[in-house]
Amino acid sequence: RKEVEQDPGPFNVPEGATVAFNCTYSNSASQSFFWYRQDCRKEPKLLMSVYSSGNEDGRFTAQLNRASQYISLLIRDSKLSDSATYLCVSHSGAGSYQLTFGKGTKLSVIP
Amino acid sequence: EAGVTQFPSHSVIEKGQTVTLRCDPISGHDNLYWYRRVMGKEIKFLLHFVKESKQDESGMPNNRFLAERTGGTYSTLKVQPAELEDSGVYFCASSQVGTGVEAFFGQGTRLTVV
DSSP, X not given: OOSEEEOOOOEEEETTXXXXXXXXXXXTTOOEEEEEEEOXXXXXXXEEEESSSEEEETTEEEXXXXXXXXXXXXXXXXXXXXXXXXXXXXXXXXXXXXXXXXOOEEEEEXX | OOOOEEEOSEEEEXXXXXXXXXXXXXXXXXXXXXXXXXXXXXXXXXXXXXXXXXXXXXXXXXXXXXXXXXGGSOEEEEESSOOGGGOEEEEEEEEOTTSTTOOEEOOOEEEEEO
16 A cells, blocks of 8 residues: 555546645654646646645645544646646654655646 | 745756755755655655754665765755666755744655666
């Protein structure tokens, strides 16, 4: 079983729609979580950090459910510019700085 | 402020040759990381420097890979000799001490071994 699992998609949604991605993690000791966004052939860019139960930044909301070991990302009022691959990332803590990545969920926002 | 920069952006080499990748972290970032994404797989951790010291190299695949960070500034990752399975995108990232693991990534070096 992968440490961080995501639905690869693609998710094709119209502009203005709300879309949600889920991500599950297997390491119950994971301390913190992140959503990164990666455009085609570009570097991953940090979108949101999730340290407690959740985080909200404008149209983006991330939620963490430690009991069920999943993290979600909700995007409201989707824009064309939101089209990208969204990477779910965990950090185990325990003195290590390693980030564990999921394979990513591809989002295409359609006009 | 300049971000993390990597050189070269692309490299095509023959099996058995040597390649050296370079990473310049964001100025002032003591933490420097190397990650790799091979085709069809997720991004995976290779190693972590704090200044010039290797803090964690548990992700290095084998002894054909050598990372250095002399002087605690830029870092190099050498693959010698390269094998076909080394093909992929090598990302470098950096973060400040004290901000935890919120890392900023470079654009990556796309390595193709033929």
